Amino acid sequence: DGGITQSPKYLFRKEGQNVTLSCEQNLNHDAMYWYRQDPGQGLRLIYYSQIVNDFQKGDIAEGYSVSREKKESFPLTVTSAQKNPTAFYLCASSLRTGRGNTIYFGEGSWLTVV
Amino acid sequence: GNSVTQMEGPVTLSEEAFLTINCTYTATGYPSLFWYVQYPGEGLQLLLKATKADDKGSNKGFEATYRKETTSFHLEKGSVQVSDSAVYFCALSVTQGGSEKLVFGKGTKLTVNP
Numbered sequence: 001d002g003g004i005t006q007s008p009k010y011l012f013r014k015e016g017q018n019v020t021l022s023c024e025q026n027l028n029h030d031a032m033y034w035y036r037q038d039p040g041q042g043l044r045l046i047y048y049s050q051i052v053n054d055f056q057k058g059d060i061a062e063g064y065s066v067s068r069e070k071k072e073s074f075p076l077t078v079t080s081a082q083k084n085p086t087a088f089y090l091c092a093s094s095l096r097t098g099r100g101n102t103i104y105f106g107e108g109s110w111l112t113v114v
Numbered sequence: 115g116n117s118v119t120q121m122e123g124p125v126t127l128s129e130e131a132f133l134t135i136n137c138t139y140t141a142t143g144y145p146s147l148f149w150y151v152q153y154p155g156e157g158l159q160l161l162l163k164a165t166k167a168d169d170k171g172s173n174k175g176f177e178a179t180y181r182k183e184t185t186s187f188h189l190e191k192g193s194v195q196v197s198d199s200a201v202y203f204c205a206l207s208v209t210q211g212g213s214e215k216l217v218f219g220k221g222t223k224l225t226v227n228p
Contacts, residue, residue, distance in 0.1 A: 006157075033216075042203065042218040043158075090157055092216075100146035100165035100207070103216055105157040 003027065004106035006091050011111050013078070013085065021076045021109045023091035030095060032074035033103065036060060037088040046089075049074055078111060086113050116141045120204045120219035127194055127226050135189040135222050137178075137204035145206040147171075147180050147187040148216070152201045161189075161202070194226045 004025045013019045025032065031050050035043040045058030049068040063082025068074055074093075078085045088110055094103040121136040139145065146165045150158040162171030167182035176191045187204060204219040 004157075040220060042220040043216075045215065048215065092158075100163065102148075102160050102163065103207070104160070105150075107157040108155075 004091055004093055004104060006089075006106035006109050009107070009109060011109060012114050013111060015113055016080045018077055018079050019111065021078070021089055021091075021111070023074045023076065023106060024072055025074075025091075025093045025106075026072060027093055027104065028071075029093035029104075030071070031093060032068070033092040033094075034058075034064070034066065034074070034076045035090040035092065037090060037108075043090065046076065085111055087111060116145070116206060116208055116217045118204050118206055118217055118219035120202075120222055122220075122222070123201075124223040124225060127224070129196055129226055129228050130193045131226075133189070133191040133194045133198075133224070135202055135204075135224070137187045137189065137219060139185050139187065139204075139206050141185075141206055141208065143208060145208050147178070148205045148207065149176070149178055149187070149189050150203045150205060150218075152203065152221070154200075158203065194224075196226045196228055199224055199226045 007022045033048040034046040037043050044060050046064050047066045049055035055066050065077045090108045091106040092103045095101045118139050148163045149161040151161045152158050162173045164171040164180035170179045178187050178189045201221045201223045203221045205216045207216050
């Protein structure tokens with residue numbers, strides 16, 4: 001089945017550690033995105049990528065890093081520089097061009113700093 | 115800039131009641147409009163969308179009409195069910211650099227009681 005797979009579903013991190021969240025899609029979409037969700041704040045864009053080997057900062061990129069070495073994969077690293085990393089992280093993808101193209105979401109990953 | 119404002123929740127209704135969740139937007143350019151739904155502990159699912167003025171999106175008994183004159187995209191359902199309990203997000207998309215970017219409202223939590 002086509003879709004977006006995020007892993008792990010739940011992740012615990014000690015302060016000072018980097019962690020990487022995986023996102024894989026088999027929809028043949030060019031664009032991929034990472035959003036962060038906090039209670040009462042909706043979703044905020046961290047990074048996005050239009051094509052392989054290219055990515056752009058979103059609204060809250062500080063403390064995060066990404067790579068796009070393959071079309072199917074867009075991993076997000078939450079670094080120790082991220083001051084408040086506990087949140088729900090959502091990966092998404094869409095066709096690159098065309099107005100009104102739908103953005104599809106994965107099931108999300110919960111990150112908790114302990 | 116681009117922003118979405120939706121009615122604050124939580125909203126609590128009895129089964130078979132009529133639902134309206136208000137959504138208004140500001141946008142540079144001509145956005146597409148979306149409603150996404152999030153069930154507890156899950157990612158976001160597209161509920162419906164509209165890409166031009168006066169378009170009506172509909173799905174699973176939900177409807178929303180793109181009103182350019184009032185910059186609104188209110189979500190309605192004539193008779194809600196317990197299974198509709200979820201958080202609903204209004205969003206607009208803008209094309210920047212060839213990529214679709216979503217801007218979300220803060221979400222409205224709906225609880226439907228039997």
